[in-house]
Amino acid sequence: MSTNEGYTRQVTTLARLLIQQKWTVTAAESCTGGGVANAFTSLAGSSTWFEQSWVTYSNKAKATLLDVPESVLNEHGAVSAQTVEAMANGAAKNASADVAIAVSGIAGPGGGTETKPVGLVWFGFYIKGQVYSDKMLFKGDREAVRCQAIQYGLEKLNQGLVAALQ
C-alpha cells in the first residue's frame, strides 16, 4: 500500500465523521509543512468540511497567525505539548472550526538534541473545545518522518473523533 492510499483511507473515515456531525476541521502545521491539509484535500468534496489551514514554520508565524503565546514558545520550545495545544486551539478559533490538528516536530536531518531527537513529533488536537496532545518518535529520514507524522496524526484525529462522539 502506498502512502497516498493510507492517507485516502484515513481521510475518507475523517470525512464521514465530520459530515455526519456537520463539523469542519482545520490544521496548523510545522514539520509536516502542509502535508496534512494536502491529505484532507486529496478527497473530492473536502470543501464541505475543510475551509482553511496554516503552515506556521517559524516561531514568529506560530505566534502571529495562531496566537501561540511567546512565553510558551520561549519556555517549552516549538516542539512541545504546550505549543501544539496552543497551535490547535489558535487554529480552531481563527478558523471557527469544530476540530483542529496541529503538528510540530523535528524532521531532521539537523535540529535534534538529546532531549528532543530527530523524529520526535508532537501532535495537538482540538475537538469541540477539548484540547489534548500526543507525541511519537519516528524512525527514518526526513521524508519518512514527515509521512509517518501525517499518517499518525490522521489516525489519532479519527480516534479522538470516534471517542468524542461516543
Place this chain on the structure above:
Amino acid sequence: MSTNEGYTRQVTTLARLLIQQKWTVTAAESCTGGGVANAFTSLAGSSTWFEQSWVTYSNKAKATLLDVPESVLNEHGAVSAQTVEAMANGAAKNASADVAIAVSGIAGPGGGTETKPVGLVWFGFYIKGQVYSDKMLFKGDREAVRCQAIQYGLEKLNQGLVAALQ
C-alpha cells in the same frame, strides 16, 4: 523519476535563488491544498527562506486570510487571474515575504464548467512588488491535476525569479 524527485530538483533551485538574495517565499493555496508548502519544506534548511503559508480552500478564507476583495471573487470567481493575483499579493503582504505563489484551480472530478473545465489551474506570482499570473489546463484525475499544478507552479516561480534577477 518520481514526482517527489521532480519537486526536489525544483525546490533545490528555488532555495539557491532565495538564499542568494536573502529573500523569503510564502504560498496561498487552494486546489493544491498545501502541496506547494509541503514541497518547499521537503528540503532540509527551508526555514531559512520559508516562514509561513496559507491553505485557503473556501472563498471566505481567501477573503479573510489573504484580503482578496469579495468583489473580485464575485465578479471573476475563485479560479481566475484576478483572484490568484490578489491571493499572491495578500500572502506576500501578510507574511512580509519577498516572493509568493498562489494556486487556484478545478482539480475535479466535479466543479468543472464549459468555460472553466476540470484541470484548469490559475497561478499567481508576487516577486518584490511585481504581480502576474499564468494558467494551465492539466489532464488526468484529481491527483494528477494537483501534482502537475505543484510541479508547474514551482517551475514558473523559478523562471520568474531567474528573469527578475537578470
